[in-house]
Amino acid sequence: MTGLITIRIAMRALVRNKTRSLLTALGIIIGIAAVIAVVAVGQGASVTMRNQISSMGNNLLMIFPGSQRTGGFHGGAGTQQTLTAEDGEAILRECPMVQAMSPMVRAGGQCIYRENDWATSVQGVNVQYQEVRSWDVASGSFFTDSDLRSAARVCVLGQTVAENLFQGEDPLNKTIRIKNMPFRVVGVMTKKGSAAWGQDQDDTIIAPWTTVRRVLQNSPFNNVNQLMMSLVSMDALPAAKDEISKILRQRHRLNQTTDDDFTITDMTEVTQMITQVSSLMTMLLTIIASISLAVGGIGIMNIMLVAVSERTREIGLRLAVGARRRDILMQFLAEAVALSGAGGIIGIGLGISVANIVAKVNHWPVMISASAILLALTFSAGVGIFFGFYPAWRAARLNPIESLRRE
Amino acid sequence: MLISLKEISKVYHMEEVDVPALRSVTATIDTGEFVAIMGHSGSGKSTLLNLLGCLDRPDSGTYLLDDKEVSRLSSDDLARIRNQKIGFVFQNFNLLARTSALENVELPLYYGPKISAAERQERARSLLTRVGLENRLGHHPGQLSGGQQQRVAIARALVNQPPLILADEPTGNLDSRSADDIMALFQELNREGITIVMVTHEPDIARYAKRVIQMKDGQIV
Ligand SMILES: Nc1ncnc2c1ncn2[C@@H]1O[C@H](COP(=O)(O)OP(=O)(O)OP(=O)(O)O)[C@@H](O)[C@H]1O
Ligand SMILES: [Mg+2]
Numbered sequence: 001m002t003g004l005i006t007i008r009i010a011m012r013a014l015v016r017n018k019t020r021s022l023l024t025a026l027g028i029i030i031g032i033a034a035v036i037a038v039v040a041v042g043q044g045a046s047v048t049m050r051n052q053i054s055s056m057g058n059n060l061l062m063i064f065p066g067s068q069r070t071g072g073f074h075g076g077a078g079t080q081q082t083l084t085a086e087d088g089e090a091i092l093r094e095c096p097m098v099q100a101m102s103p104m105v106r107a108g109g110q111c112i113y114r115e116n117d118w119a120t121s122v123q124g125v126n127v128q129y130q131e132v133r134s135w136d137v138a139s140g141s142f143f144t145d146s147d148l149r150s151a152a153r154v155c156v157l158g159q160t161v162a163e164n165l166f167q168g169e170d171p172l173n174k175t176i177r178i179k180n181m182p183f184r185v186v187g188v189m190t191k192k193g194s195a196a197w198g199q200d201q202d203d204t205i206i207a208p209w210t211t212v213r214r215v216l217q218n219s220p221f222n223n224v225n226q227l228m229m230s231l232v233s234m235d236a237l238p239a240a241k242d243e244i245s246k247i248l249r250q251r252h253r254l255n256q257t258t259d260d261d262f263t264i265t266d267m268t269e270v271t272q273m274i275t276q277v278s279s280l281m282t283m284l285l286t287i288i289a290s291i292s293l294a295v296g297g298i299g300i301m302n303i304m305l306v307a308v309s310e311r312t313r314e315i316g317l318r319l320a321v322g323a324r325r326r327d328i329l330m331q332f333l334a335e336a337v338a339l340s341g342a343g344g345i346i347g348i349g350l351g352i353s354v355a356n357i358v359a360k361v362n363h364w365p366v367m368i369s370a371s372a373i374l375l376a377l378t379f380s381a382g383v384g385i386f387f388g389f390y391p392a393w394r395a396a397r398l399n400p401i402e403s404l405r406r407e
Numbered sequence: 408m409l410i411s412l413k414e415i416s417k418v419y420h421m422e423e424v425d426v427p428a429l430r431s432v433t434a435t436i437d438t439g440e441f442v443a444i445m446g447h448s449g450s451g452k453s454t455l456l457n458l459l460g461c462l463d464r465p466d467s468g469t470y471l472l473d474d475k476e477v478s479r480l481s482s483d484d485l486a487r488i489r490n491q492k493i494g495f496v497f498q499n500f501n502l503l504a505r506t507s508a509l510e511n512v513e514l515p516l517y518y519g520p521k522i523s524a525a526e527r528q529e530r531a532r533s534l535l536t537r538v539g540l541e542n543r544l545g546h547h548p549g550q551l552s553g554g555q556q557q558r559v560a561i562a563r564a565l566v567n568q569p570p571l572i573l574a575d576e577p578t579g580n581l582d583s584r585s586a587d588d589i590m591a592l593f594q595e596l597n598r599e600g601i602t603i604v605m606v607t608h609e610p611d612i613a614r615y616a617k618r619v620i621q622m623k624d625g626q627i628v
Binding site: 002005016313314316317318319320321322323324325326327400401404 | 457460462463482483486487489490491495497501503505514515517518519521563567
């Protein structure tokens with residue numbers, strides 16, 4: 001019997017018991033769909049994150065107040081009051097590897113322009129912020145050093161804020177109210193897209209940090225939430241970290257036994273964290289997929305054993321009219337593989353749809369690799385062969401006379 | 408000579424006892440014969456027919472089919488002989504359920520030399536026409552009468568043009584009208600040169616055969 005005919009007969013046997021076949025294949029469908037979806041989403045997400053990390057700025061380095069006791073990303077940024085804009089100035093002055101520096105003071109605020117209002121975050125920075133983030137002004141201009149010194153009530157809008165507040169109107173030189181304080185819009189930034197953690201980087205207002213501190217936060221102090229700086233090159237990172245640490249410890253008068261009261265973070269840590277998370281995800285996924293494929297495979301084995309016993313007489317008849325044991329083996333093996341293979345194909349389709357939906361919601365690209373699909377197909381067929389072999393072997397071993405006599 | 412059996416023995420081994428089903432059976436059947444095997448229940452008729460049909464092997468003795476010793480062949484070789492040289496007709500028809508008459512008749516062709524789907528269908532169709540079922544090609548077994556089902560089974564037995572047809576109580580499940588029809592068909596096939604060996608309980612049916620073999624306690628009497 002030829003392979004093509006074997007497959008056709010197998011397909012027909014499956015179609016005959018549609019519901020049963022579908023339920024049996026469900027384990028495989030879910031397993032494969034999960035793998036495809038998570039791989040696609042994971043790859044899309046990690047590519048996006050890497051792009052976004054580089055979009056954060058060139059050779060970026062960040063300093064947060066407070067010490068870092070655990071390994072992860074700094075959680076309580078800005079909770080301690082130890083880091084000042086003067087620290088940043090000193091670093092820029094004394095450390096030649098630091099190319100540009102901006103302090104960062106964050107405030108939340110309701111913004112109003114005429115009848116439109118929009119809740120967003122306000123970033124208080126200095127003029128070098130543009131260089132640190134490699135982020136340009138699209139129209140108008142950035143605020144100036146004299147705005148900074150005088151804590152002028154001027155601001156530059158991110159694209160999202162500009163769109164929502166002005167809805168097509170030209171924002172330049174209009175006055176908006178942030179927390180009821182009037183600010184003049186001097187510029188609009190270019191579009192930056194969303195950040196590695198999914199946050200829309202354009203949903204922000206940029207103002208002189210002095211203004212944010214004095215006007216919005218009503219504070220006389222110069223401590224900041226964060227210092228951002230860009231280095232001359234990524235190679236300078238370890239040396240720069242050492243030197244910055246030395247400068248800050250000296251300025252903060254920390255003796256040798258005291259911990260740092262600041263944390264220096266760079267994007268390699270974020271990248272490493274993403275890699276760590278994604279490899280953990282991959283491992284979890286592999287476990288889930290293996291379990292669900294094994295469960296699906298056992299289901300297939302079970303149903304194939306039922307099919308063999310239901311069709312004992314058919315097997316006897318086929319043997320009587322000239323089928324070899326090998327033909328019977330292949331027939332039932334083909335049926336098991338068709339079952340798992342069809343499950344795999346449906347699973348791939350389902351996985352792609354899920355990945356598309358997830359990607360759309362998160363604005364990620366869908367990365368469905370041909371190798372993942374090929375692997376999924378191979379695996380599902382492999383499950384069919386592995387778990388279908390025993391039932392098929394049982395069928396092929398049947399005695400024709402006894403099988404024919406079975407009612 | 409088509410069939411030659413020499414001192415064929417077959418013993419079924421049960422848990423405690425050995426059941427001798429055939430005891431030193433010697434017989435010959437020539438090409439073109441129409442033989443009925445009769446005997447009491449348990450006398451070994453079906454056992455003998457299964458051996459003739461290469462579905463089983465004897466414990467001892469020789470079986471020459473077409474002058475070839477077949478009792479020691481491998482299971483693949485036996486399968487080829489069943490496919491090419493023997494057509495089976497069963498008491499309970501043994502058609503594939505939910506499968507059309509045409510496809511039931513095609514079944515043995517799948518296990519023989521490769522032929523095109525068109526030729527396969529053509530051969531099945533012409534045989535169904537031959538047994539008078541040209542209007543029932545698409546019918547499933549459940550949509551056919553007992554006599555019609557048995558005729559589909561006969562068409563299936565004939566599809567590889569075997570020289571030998573083996574039938575174990577082919578009329579056992581049929582009313583006498585249908586039984587007579589089937590026997591008439593057998594006689595017609597026999598006239599065309601096909602050798603037929605048939606097991607039956609009924610003397611009325613045995614009368615259609617040219618020769619009757621009587622069995623008793625695993626022996627030919
Ligand atoms: N698979 C088997 N295992 C054990 N004993 C068997 C088996 N098949 C047949 N026998 C025994 O072998 C003997 C011959 O059986 P067989 O089926 O050949 O009889 P039969 O002449 O065809 O009877 P019937 O007319 O009832 O069909 C019987 O005693 C039966 O019990
Ligand atoms: Mg019998």
